Amino acid sequence: xxxxxxxxxxxxxxxxxxxxxxxxxxxxxxxxxxxxxxxxxxxxxxxxxxxxxxxxxxxxxxxxxxxxxxxxxxxxxxxxxxxxxxxxxxxxxxxxxxxxxxxxxxxxxxxxxxxxxxxxxxxxxxxxxxxxxxxxxxxxxxxxxxxxxxxxxxxxxxxxxxxxxxxxxxxxxxxxxxxxxxxxxxxxxxxxxxxxxxxxxxxxxxxxxxxxxxxxxxxxxxxxxxxxxxxxxxxxxxxxxxxxxxxxxxxxxxxxxxxxxxxxxxxxxxxxxxxxxxxxxxxxxxxxxxxxxxxxxxxxxxxxxxxxxxxxxxxxxxxxxxxxxxxxxxxxxxxxxxxxxxxxxxxxxxxxxxxxxxxxxxxxxxxxxxxxxxxxxxxxxxxxxxxxxxxxxxxxxxxxxxxxxxxxxxxxxxxxxxxxxxxxxxxxxxxxxxxxxxxxxxxxxxxxxxxxxxxxxxx
Amino acid sequence: xxxxxxxxxxxxxxxxxxxxxxxxxxxxxxxxxxxxxxxxxxxxxxxxxxxxxxxxxxxxxxxxxxxxxxxxxxxxxxxxxxxxxxxxxxxxxxxxxxxxxxxxxxxxxxxxxxxxxxxxxxxxxxxxxxxxxxxxxxxxxxxxxxxxxxxxxxxxxxxxxxxxxxxxxxxxxxxxxxxxxxxxxxxxxxxxxxxxxxxxxxxxxxxxxxxxxxxxxxxxxxxxxxxxxxxxxxxxxxxxxxxxxxxxxxxxxxxxxxxxxxxxxxxxxxxxxxxxxxxxxxxxxxxxxxxxxxxxxxxxxxxxxxxxxxxxxxxxxxxxxxxxxxxxxxxxxxxxxxxxxxxxxxxxxxxxxxxxxxxxxxxxxxxxxxxxxxxxxxxxxxxxxxxxxxxxxxxxxxxxxxxxxxxxxxxxxxxxxxxxxxxxxxxxxxxxxxxxxxxxxxxxxxxxxxxxxxxxxxx
Numbered sequence: 001x002x003x004x005x006x007x008x009x010x011x012x013x014x015x016x017x018x019x020x021x022x023x024x025x026x027x028x029x030x031x032x033x034x035x036x037x038x039x040x041x042x043x044x045x046x047x048x049x050x051x052x053x054x055x056x057x058x059x060x061x062x063x064x065x066x067x068x069x070x071x072x073x074x075x076x077x078x079x080x081x082x083x084x085x086x087x088x089x090x091x092x093x094x095x096x097x098x099x100x101x102x103x104x105x106x107x108x109x110x111x112x113x114x115x116x117x118x119x120x121x122x123x124x125x126x127x128x129x130x131x132x133x134x135x136x137x138x139x140x141x142x143x144x145x146x147x148x149x150x151x152x153x154x155x156x157x158x159x160x161x162x163x164x165x166x167x168x169x170x171x172x173x174x175x176x177x178x179x180x181x182x183x184x185x186x187x188x189x190x191x192x193x194x195x196x197x198x199x200x201x202x203x204x205x206x207x208x209x210x211x212x213x214x215x216x217x218x219x220x221x222x223x224x225x226x227x228x229x230x231x232x233x234x235x236x237x238x239x240x241x242x243x244x245x246x247x248x249x250x251x252x253x254x255x256x257x258x259x260x261x262x263x264x265x266x267x268x269x270x271x272x273x274x275x276x277x278x279x280x281x282x283x284x285x286x287x288x289x290x291x292x293x294x295x296x297x298x299x300x301x302x303x304x305x306x307x308x309x310x311x312x313x314x315x316x317x318x319x320x321x322x323x324x325x326x327x328x329x330x331x332x333x334x335x336x337x338x339x340x341x342x343x344x345x346x347x348x349x350x351x352x353x354x355x356x357x358x359x360x361x362x363x364x365x366x367x368x369x370x371x372x373x374x375x376x377x378x379x380x381x382x383x384x385x386x387x388x389x390x391x392x393x394x395x396x397x398x399x400x401x402x403x404x405x406x407x408x409x410x411x412x413x414x415x416x417x418x419x420x421x422x423x424x425x426x427x428x429x430x431x432x433x434x435x436x437x438x439x440x441x442x443x444x445x446x447x448x449x450x451x452x453x454x455x456x457x458x459x
Numbered sequence: 460x461x462x463x464x465x466x467x468x469x470x471x472x473x474x475x476x477x478x479x480x481x482x483x484x485x486x487x488x489x490x491x492x493x494x495x496x497x498x499x500x501x502x503x504x505x506x507x508x509x510x511x512x513x514x515x516x517x518x519x520x521x522x523x524x525x526x527x528x529x530x531x532x533x534x535x536x537x538x539x540x541x542x543x544x545x546x547x548x549x550x551x552x553x554x555x556x557x558x559x560x561x562x563x564x565x566x567x568x569x570x571x572x573x574x575x576x577x578x579x580x581x582x583x584x585x586x587x588x589x590x591x592x593x594x595x596x597x598x599x600x601x602x603x604x605x606x607x608x609x610x611x612x613x614x615x616x617x618x619x620x621x622x623x624x625x626x627x628x629x630x631x632x633x634x635x636x637x638x639x640x641x642x643x644x645x646x647x648x649x650x651x652x653x654x655x656x657x658x659x660x661x662x663x664x665x666x667x668x669x670x671x672x673x674x675x676x677x678x679x680x681x682x683x684x685x686x687x688x689x690x691x692x693x694x695x696x697x698x699x700x701x702x703x704x705x706x707x708x709x710x711x712x713x714x715x716x717x718x719x720x721x722x723x724x725x726x727x728x729x730x731x732x733x734x735x736x737x738x739x740x741x742x743x744x745x746x747x748x749x750x751x752x753x754x755x756x757x758x759x760x761x762x763x764x765x766x767x768x769x770x771x772x773x774x775x776x777x778x779x780x781x782x783x784x785x786x787x788x789x790x791x792x793x794x795x796x797x798x799x800x801x802x803x804x805x806x807x808x809x810x811x812x813x814x815x816x817x818x819x820x821x822x823x824x825x826x827x828x829x830x831x832x833x834x835x836x837x838x839x840x841x842x843x844x845x846x847x848x849x850x851x852x853x854x855x856x857x858x859x860x861x862x863x864x865x866x867x868x869x870x871x872x873x874x875x876x877x878x879x880x881x882x883x884x885x886x887x888x889x890x891x892x893x894x895x896x897x898x899x900x901x902x903x904x905x906x907x908x909x910x911x912x913x914x915x916x917x918x
Contacts, residue, residue, distance in 0.1 A: 104700045105805045147645045158643060161620065176894040184617060184803040184835045184875035186606045186656055187883065187890055188916055189898045193652035197645055214702040241563045243673040243741070282702070282749075286742035344643040346564045376643045416643035424646065431646055435635040438905070439648045445904045446897070457647055 003043045003087070007064035011046065011088075014056055019047040019094070030071055030081075030089040034136070034326070036338050037079035037422050042069065042089040049095055051167060051175055051206040058204065059173030061088055061451055069453045070200040072142025073115060075134070077326070077340050078421030080146060080199050084455040090204065092141050099207065101126060106212040107164065107181060112141025112205050128212040131156030134417070135323040141205045147197030149417040151248040151322065154240075154375030155280075156213055158417065160196045167207035168195050171447040181209055194442070199419050200453040202446045216247070216280030220287050221310040221318070222294060224303040225272040229253050229370060232273045233354035235301040236374040239277075240347050242297065244290055248278040249375030250322060253358070256369040259332045263321040267314070270305070275374065276318060326382070329369065333384040338368075339396045341381035343407030344416030350377050353410055357381065357403055366392075366399045378416035405430075425459040462502045462546070466523035470505065470547075473515055478506040478553070489530055489540075489548040493595070493785070495797050496538030496881050501528065501548040508554055510626060510634055510665040517663065518632030520547055520910055528912045529659040531601025532574060534593070536785070536799050537880030539605055539658050543914040549663065551600050558666065560585060565671040566623065566640060571600025571664050587671040590615030593876070594782035600664050606656030608876040610707040610781065613699075613834030614739075615672055617876065619655045626666035627654050630906040640668055653901070658878050659912040661905045675706070675739030679746050680769040680777070681753060683762040684731040688712050688829055691732045692813035694760040695833040698736075699806050701756065703749055707737040708834030709781060712817070715828035718791045722780040726773070729764070734833065735777060785841070788828060792843040797827075798855045800840035802866030803875030809836050812869055816840065816862055825858045837875035864889075884918040 012020060021027070022044055032039035048054045061068045067087030074081060083089050096113035103126050110119065117137045120129050133150035134143060142148070144166070149158035156162065165179035168191075178191035195203050226232040232251050239249065252260060257271045277294060281287040295306050310318070321328070330338065345353050357379065358370060368383035381403055385392035404414045404427050414420075414427035429436055440458055443450075471479060480486070481503055491498035507513045520527045526546030533540060542548050555572035562585050569578065576596045579588050592609035593602060601607070603625070608617035615621065624638035627650075637650035654662050685691040691710050698708065711719060716730045736753060740746040754765050769777070780787075789797065804812050816838065817829060827842035840862055844851035863873045863886050873879075873886035888895055899917055902909075 102805065102807065104696070104807045107805070147649075149643060149645070153643065158645070160649065170897070174893060174896070176897055177892060178894055180872050180890070181805040181870045182803040182836055182872045182875065183805070184608060184612065184832075184837050185872050186608070186617070186874045186876050186878050187872045188656075188879055188887055188895075189661070189901055190606075190619065190652045190656055191894055191897060193649045197647075197649055202648070237563070281742075281745065283740075283742060283745035286740065286745045289742060344641040346561065346566070346640040346642070348561065348563045373643075377641055378643050411640045413639050413641045413644050413646045415645045416641065417645050419645050420647055428647055431639070433636060434633060435637055435650055436647075437633070438629070438635055438650060441904050442648055442901070445900050 003066060004064045007060055007066055008044065010060050011044065011057070014053065015046050021045045030083065030091065033074050033076045033079060033081055035077045035079050035340065037082055040082050040084045041086065042083040043086050045089045045091055047091050047094045051169065054090065054169045054204055054206050055173045055175050057090065058169055058171060062172045062449060065449050065451060067454050068451050070141065070145065070204050072112065072139030072145070073137060075136035075138045076142065076146060076419065076421065078415070078418040078423050080419050080421035080456060082422065084422070092139060098122060102181070103128070105181065106214065107209055108212055109207065109209045110140050111207060112139060114140050116140060116143060123212060124215065127215050129215055130162065130210050131213045132159045132162055135326070140208060144196050144205055144208055145198065145200045146419040147417070149373070151250055151319065151373055153373060154249050155245060155247045160193060162211040163192055163196050163208055164211055165209040166192050166195055166205055168203040169206055170203050171449065171452050197419065199421065199457050201443060201457050202452065217282050218284050218287050219247070219278060219280045220291060220308060221315045222277045222291055222306060222308045223274060223310065224298040224306045225270055225274045226304070227302050229273040229358050230351060230355035231301045232275050233351040233374065235275060235298050235303065237347055237351050238297045239294055240375060242293060244293060246277055246375055247280045248276065250276040251372055251374035252276070253370040256325065256371040259328050259369065260321055260325060262328055262332060265317045266321045276322065278315070325371065329382050336384040337387045337393065338382055338384045339400055340418070341400050341403050342415050342418040343404055343412055344376065344378040345407050345410040345412030347377045349410035349412065350374065353379060353407060353412070356406055360399060360402055364395055364399045366396055377412070420457045422456065425457065428459045462525060463523045466519060466525055467503065469519050470503065470516070473512065474505050480504045489542065489550065492533050492535045492538060492540055494536045494538050494799065494882070496541055499541050499543045500545065501542040502545050504548045504550055506550045506553045510628065513549065513628045513663055513665050514632045514634050516549065517628055517630060521631045521908060524908050524910060526913050527910050529600065529604065529663050531571065531598030531604070532596060534595035534597045535601065535605055535878065535880065537874070537877040537882050539878050539880035539915060541881065543881070551598060557581060561640070562587070564640065565673065566668055567671055568666065568668045569599050570666060571598060573599050575599060575602060582671060583674065586674050588674055589621065589669050590672045591618045591621055594785070599667060603655050603664055603667055604657065604659045605878040606876070608832070610709055610778065610832055612832060613708050614704060614706045619652060621670040622651055622655050622667055623670055624668040625651050625654055625664055627662040628665055629662050630908065630911050656878065658880065658916050660902060660916050661911065663911070676741050677743050677746050678706070678737060678739045679750060679767060680774045681736045681750055681765060681767045682733060682769065683757040683765045684729055684733045685763070686761050688732040688817050689810060689814035690760045691734050692810040692833065694734060694757050694762065696806055696810050697756045697760070698753055699834060701752060703752060705736055705834055706739045707735065709735040710831055710833035711735070712829040715784065715830040718787050718828065719780055719784060721787055721791060724776045725780045735781065737774070784830065788841050795843040796846045796852065797841055797843045798859055799877070800859050800862050801874050801877040802863055802871055803835065803837040804866050804869040804871030806836045808869035808871065809833065812838060812866060812871070815865055819858060819861050823854055823858045825855055836871070879916045881915065884916065887918045
């Protein structure tokens with residue numbers, strides 16, 4: 001689109017020159033996320049500092065019917081913040097203050113632009129951390145918009161489970177506050193959860209109060225390798241089904257292990273399907289008992305190695321490598337196009353999902369990895385293909401469709417943590433049926449002119 | 460209202476005679492809950508058995524603009540299911556099947572009429588339980604509609620935190636399914652949480668999949684009494700702030716203890732402010748350490764007695780008495796009218812809330828108890844007054860207003876777990892400000908004719 005002249009003039013009177021940009025370089029930085037989805041240039045980028053500026057900006061955009069896409073750190077991998085209809089990108093990177101640390105309530109109140117890792121570094125001084133851990137150094141606003149999750153979700157829940165209150169600017173510029181700092185709330189409709197995971201399509205988050213967790217006193221990690229991914233998945237099911245409560249339970253297939261091994265900072269692991277597990281407790285003896293039980297379960301499923309006593313430092317290096325495994329894949333398959341899969345099922349169906357997905361990859365001849373947050377039934381695929389090989393691209397797409405359909409068949413979801421963005425819209429009707437109509441009605445009610453992150457979430 | 464003749468005829472062709480009633484006695488059973496809110500007769504009561512019947516009934520009611528109030532077990536205490544505009548009451552007590560126990564996923568799928576205690580008795584055979592424990596033998600549909608909570612919420616969360624998927628019939632009869640059995644979900648708007656806690660005003664729940672918890676291996680309880688409720692509340696704050704993770708942490712003031720003592724099945728307790736605490740672990744030594752720390756904290760705050768080693772049987776009797784404390788109050792103050800308060804604040808403000816509420820009761824000369832789920836910052840007041848003493852009634856109302864205002868001033872909520880119903884509507888604007896407008900827009904979108912439980916939640 002081209003921006004209405006009046007709109008641009010008004011915007012330029014609202015923002016000082018250093019916080020508004022029409023430059024191609026800046027617009028290109030806001031045209032893509034970390035996915036392989038096609039980029040699209042916005043027409044203008046602004047950096048608000050206050051809720052009032054966000055509100056005024058939205059009022060202008062609403063009047064002029066200009067698309068507005070909120071921008072966090074651009075680390076999403078389903079095209080979620082790509083401004084596919086152009087218009088305005090609102091970059092929150094300068095609205096990044098920690099507003100209050102409620103130490104004894106285990107809560108923090110922040111602006112949306114604060115980065116996850118930076119925030120947790122500061123919170124560590126208080127013995128606290130925000131548990132949903134997406135790996136990437138995402139912004140908190142982006143994590144909320146996407147309902148991000150990660151390796152800690154198996155114990156602490158996703159972002160959704162850890163947001164108590166929000167300040168949200170609606171499409172027409174109205175500012176509302178949802179929820180409260182009380183952990184118990186039963187006063188009216190749960191607007192907080194409606195905005196969490198709505199990917200910026202229902203409102204723009206300008207403040208959030210998050211639940212934190214105390215950093216556990218005793219932590220122990222274990223690594224086990226298995227003959228097949230199906231064996232590893234069967235062990236996962238038994239670990240969770242035994243009521244054990246891991247703080248992380250990650251599955252990597254042989255290809256993912258090979259790529260993990262490219263990290264020079266970690267020990268070299270055998271290139272076999274592997275579980276990385278972490279347990280925490282206030283009590284060392286309890287931890288020891290848990291690990292004994294886990295060892296038994298893993299060995300029942302044919303685990304060939306079971307190492308415990310991984311040092312704190314080594315653990316940190318392994319999680320660091322795990323967190324950067326996506327980028328490591330992109331480097332490893334340098335020059336290739338890729339497609340990231342993300343599905344989740346009830347844990348009882350997890351062994352079947354894993355076994356059949358591995359078989360699909362083999363049968364369809366796609367190249368890539370199977371890895372994921374196994375403890376909560378989540379799995380990712382990353383498949384690669386040469387940019388000019390249309391047949392390989394079609395196979396990759398067909399594989400992804402088959403993989404998601406399988407997850408839906410197994411009572412799961414088309415996206416466990418990456419959100420719908422662009423790539424998952426085609427599965428929404430199949431997953432939600434008539435409920436899509438209700439989602440559309442809500443979108444129409446809260447954003448009647450369709451200016452908020454258009455082209456996302458709804459098919 | 461009087462029912463349109465056509466509507467009644469159509470309803471009578473939909474339901475066999477044993478599942479529809481116009482009798483005064485039946486209507487009177489559905490005119491009140493356990494609160495002191497004025498009763499109101501519905502015009503007709505039906506007992507659906509299937510989602511299809513619920514859908515057809517709503518279609519008829521929608522066409523004829525007849526109010527519909529879903530009815531669970533009638534155990535709520537804020538007037539939530541009183542059919543204040545008459546019309547139709549849909550009683551779910553015969554739609555009470557457990558549809559599937561997903562044992563290894565720690566999940567159960569049920570119809571809305573199944574009763575909490577009955578369900579947990581069956582789940583106990585699998586070593587599992589649904590943790591949000593409202594005390595009353597509420598229906599699961601009612602618990603979801605109200606976002607009920609109770610003594611276990613401090614560890615396991617409220618009902619909201621334990622619902623994965625719903626089937627909901629909308630006002631116009633459309634049937635939708637929300638969420639999925641995958642614990643991880645990021646696919647579109649979170650409709651599940653929108654319906655949880657909406658008190659039957661946005662849709663009618665006809666099926667739910669719930670998260671369950673394994674029954675803990677080792678449990679230990681402790682009882683401590685304190686010079687004042689403020690001392691007890693200060694101990695609560697330190698227990699939670701220390702990162703201890705009680706499975707229950709209940710505060711009762713001296714009056715509540717006197718009434719608890721009227722239960723013949725429990726040991727006689729000193730009539731002083733008291734904390735009842737329960738801790739669980741997979742490991743006995745961890746449990747022992749927790750109790751040692753709790754003892755130290757209680758003694759720092761002047762605890763005069765600290766008993767542990769409460770037997771399993773005695774514990775069960777104490778929780779039973781605690782669960783029936785509301786009814787015990789009503790018996791104790793037999794013939795009097797009463798007003799139940801319910802507010803919650805961040806735990807750091809809990810000592811102040813308790814101290815100032817106790818002072819308010821004293822200053823305003825109201826008669827009653829202060830008790831609550833202290834571990835999650837929730838407190839209840841129950842105040843009594845003679846039915847013909849208008850001045851005492853006004854004092855009770857003024858006290859409740861002051862109590863709720865205090866909770867809001869302390870960053871809390873006007874209702875932690877009883878819901879808004881009739882009695883809390885007047886505080887909604889103060890608590891939510893402009894967000895009330897959004898709640899109204901959602902209500903208008905999902906129930907444009909305003910037939911679903913009219914007169915509730917929104918002011």
